[in-house]
Amino acid sequence: MGTGSCTPCPETDTFDDPAFARFSIRYCRQENLVFAFKRRGAIMKLGLKTIIAAAVAASFGGAAMADGSLTAVSWGGAYTKSQVEAYHKPFTAKTGVNVVSEDYNGGIAEVKAQVEAGNVTWDIIDVELSDAVRGCDEGIFEPIDPAILPPAPDGTPATEDFLPGTISECGIATIVWSTIYAYDKSKLTSGPTSLADFFDLAKFPGKRGLRKTPKANLEMALIADGVAPGDVYEMLGTPEGIDRAFAKLDTIKNDVVWWEAGAQPPQLLADGEVVMTTAYNGRIFNAVAAEGKPFEIVWDGQVWDIDLWAIPKGAPNMENALEFLKFSTDTQRLADQAKWIAYGPARKSSAPLVGKYNDGKIDMGPQMPTSPDNLKTAIQNNFEFWADNQDQLNERFNAWLAN
């Protein structure tokens, strides 16, 4: 192909697409344009190389520049705010590492996708225990040696200072939180006091809010149905127990508004969409303490769980993530967080340091899921039960929902 000469131009009917044919023939007939086209082609090639080079540089450069930053992923809203105040700001002040906060709705799907695609953008993630265990089993999270954790101020090693079960192979707990239910006491003056009341539509008519998952709902349904908290998981281990839990849920099914994000239940209550709703206790506490909402928590049959920090395999800022993990799980930081939200610290040594809410008025002790009064009929979420049964129960729950 010479630069100047053009072989005889094809006729229109040699092309399938007439529009394209016209286009090509026109080009063919105008040699200078053809020439220009070729030159442009060369430029385009060069441009593409440059772009690829730039892109490659950017993707690696991103990691190289990571010194000063860290992406911490959590559940958003008041909870993330408590972490920002208690962990992120002091950490940045101390180390100069900028902590970028991202929100998610739980689960390990997103991080699994990142790890499998080899494109991890998260550095440290706030996860539930069952997810921490599952993610660890599947090799999504990095194992964490508890020996690196700072000891308590009195020298007690971390492994002894943390509440039993709160140090997992790949996750270090920060808080104890709870699924409770709450109501608006300005609307229900003689409010409900037990889980049975939550399921009693005759006594308390109106919509109920529930998280769209079987987890905690099945436990609460059984407690409301008269099962002793200590027997709940044993009961759920049998088909009859599961049937019984679903049967109890059936009694309110038509009056349920399902929520998914932790910020939804206080909003549903505030909007009057529901008269009572299950929620994370910290969210309700914050709506009361920070926004002055007239909500009341019912602690009967609370299902408590822990949240842990986990580091995904291949986190771009692994060093920073580990530093941050050590920093944020020390005694003082855990106690500080309780100033911002009503979640209990995972270290024994933090408990005496928990004082008042950041307004200086509300005493945080009784607001914690771990407070003895609140623990009377409480059960701890059994992560192993859920790890074994969640596929089947999710499926049944979905089927139940769709019916």
Added chain:
Amino acid sequence: MSGSGSGASNTFVEFANVQKSYDGETLVVKNLNLQIQRGEFLTMLGPSGSGKTTTLMMLAGFETATHGEILLDGKPINHVPPHKRGIGMVFQNYALFPHMTVAENLAFPLEVRGMGQAEREEKVQRVLDMVELGAFGARMPAQLSGGQQQRVAVARALVFDPELVLMDEPLGALDKNLREQMQYEIKHIHESLGVTVVYVTHDQSEALTMSDRIAVFNDGVIQQLASPEVLYEKPENAFCAAFIGENNKLNGTVTSATKTSVKVKLPTGETVTALPVNISGKKGEATTLSLRPERVFVNPRSKSIPNMFQGTVQEVIYLGDHIRTRINIAGHDDFIVKIPNSSAHPALNPGTSVKVGWSAEDCRALDAPA
């Protein structure tokens, strides 16, 4: 703008003082009075926007008259919906239903009239044979040529035996040869069936070929209503003269006039003797002289011709049966003369000087354009 209608007793369609306005500001049809005879082939001829199609649509029932009355067979039809008027219509692009076969298209008007299937099929076949498309009943319209589609459209408008058929520029989409052939076919059908046809076209030769009478429309007004021959030979105003056939125009002012003759002075000073047609005859009145190119003599032998001018041949076009010559006379560069191709005529060449002349009767003094 007078009608040459004969005997009101045979009137089939009548427009009485009909006006039409779309926007309430301008009249598209201005005070239309028109009588159409039973069995007549009447053509509405005019440029686009002249009101001819609007008039046709009012007759068909697709437009309502803003004022006035339309009578069909003596009965007012202003408030009769189109489907109850029983008028056949041929549309500009045939409007053959593309999702029906030719036979289904033809059966449609019979079907909606509740005719039984056997009778329907028989009629359809008969009308198909009439338009010489007997074997095409099962085809889809898109599989037919333009001329065949045209015939189906005509057949469809006739299949339910309407007394009145309207045709809205039905031949506009055909090429010239086919158009001429179809003109004769339509004319033939008209004659053999005896239906009344109202035909709209902007093609004057089509109008001349086919019509019994032609209504020339311009600006919402019938300019002249007459037979083709009268219209051609004796146009009553400058518009008709110009619109129909080829025409030499000479503008001038009246110097003197009698009932049968008028002297008109051209801007270049020459005086022309003409037939007064559409002038008052006042001295100084502006007028347009209209003269058909074939009525001009080159180098006339006769001395009795009142109008004789010296001109220069500009252009000669050989057209076989006649020779078309452009001559410059009286300051007009576009004076056309058609010379029959006979051995008597000398060969003309551009640049030669010739004498041209015409008689007073062939030169009609008409209204001057506004």
Added chain:
Amino acid sequence: MSDVTADAVSSGPLLAADGTPLKRKLAQTTRKAKIRALMLTAPLVIFLLAGFVFPIGQMLWRSAYNPSFSEVLPNLAAVLKTWDGQGVPGEDIFEIAVADLKQSREDRSIGRAATRVNYDLPGSRSLFTSTARKVKDIDGPPYKEQLIEIDKDWDDPVLWSILKRVSDDYTAGFYLSALDRKYDTGGNIVAQEEVQQIYVKLFLRTFWMSALITFLCFILAFPVSYLLSVLPLRTSNLLMILVLLPFWTSLLVRTTAWIAMLQSEGVVNDILVSIGLVGDENRAQLIYNQTGTIIAMTHILLPFMILPLFSVMKTIPPSYMRAARSLGADSFTAFRRVYFPQTIPGIAAGTLLVFILSIGFYITPALVGGQDGQMISNLIAFHMQKSLNWSLAAALGGILLASVLLLYWLYNKLVGVDNLKFG
């Protein structure tokens, strides 16, 4: 030239004036243009391959191919394939099992295999994870005895028959699950327990709701499109912008707007209460149920019906209706017999578009569907994002894809694809 051609006819292949065969000459002269044509279409072809064909192929592959078990426990999977499947295997297989479990513990990969087995044998997950933690203590025979000592479930023939099944990388199990079927312990296909059945029902509901939405769109779009097609250009352009405006707005925004409109304290209910149509106590439940999904989706998909209808109607000259009326049909008959049949290509395109789009709709039912307004795509999303059972999600997607293709094939039989006019 004509001589050469004439000669060529008699002596074989046609030759061009310079003596080269005409075919080759033609190929030469058009080659450049062909290469250029190829280059111009190459980006699209590559894009389609990389962004469409490859991922869909991979998805379908994943629905029937799940190597989690054999990748984590490769030697165990290999021997299980040759094992006869009767009862509980012997010491040799247990030895391999122990070795593989030890290795998986080191690789921290047992969770993947456990998850895989758990799909077929719910509740068995912790058997694997806990055994893997404890298996390091076994450092010699008897392996079978020690493993059963760790957990007596290892002595369960049902477990082993399922292990044999999952050791095969290729499985129809996910498709069975997606159709509310499963293998029983004997390997026969049986219906899923009634309380677990959901997918068939949701598929049916998805089709039913999509059909209803399509029908509603059609009912609403037809008059609007007709109006648009007959109005003068200026007016119809303005109205068209009104039709398209929501089209240019984010799907999420529009769905959220419907929440604001339809919720029990929302605009519609407030109006109904204020004009006394419903009492303040029994506000209508218009959202978080099927009604909400149908209303919002009908609105969102309406332009997809209007546009093809409009483009078809625009091409139908008014003279057809006039012709029909002049031939004696009243306006309804003219509409039914002449106008309507001609809009069928538009209706066909519009209904196909809307139906296929609604079958796969996700965001709107997720946001406003509540419990009974969910569609199959929400379950696919659930398995992609929450339960992480990607194989099941792929199987559901595969069935959805197959049913869309089937539908398209049926449609082609009934209407004819070349009759479609998308605009």
